[in-house]
Amino acid sequence: MRAPDRIIAVFTTALQRARAAGEIRSDTDIEKAAMSLLAAMQGIEFLRKSGIDDAQFQEAKAGIVDTVSRAYGANRATRG
DSSP states (O other): OOOOHHHHHHHHHHHHHHHTTTBOOOOOHHHHHHHHHHHHHHHHHHHHHTOOOOHHHHHHHOOOOOOOOHHHHHOGGOOO
């Protein structure tokens, strides 16, 4: 198994658990979300290796967290 496939498998398992726990939306496409997380992870690694300054790096990471939270986050009003 290639490294990206192993990473996707880890993300898939974590996302399935998060969906079962109500931490992400029940209609989340797990496979698509896992691939998106891999792409985000690779992008962050690329930015760090490219010599981006710390402030920009932190801003990029915060942007990814915000985007992922908005895309997949469960509605707090419906959570237990």
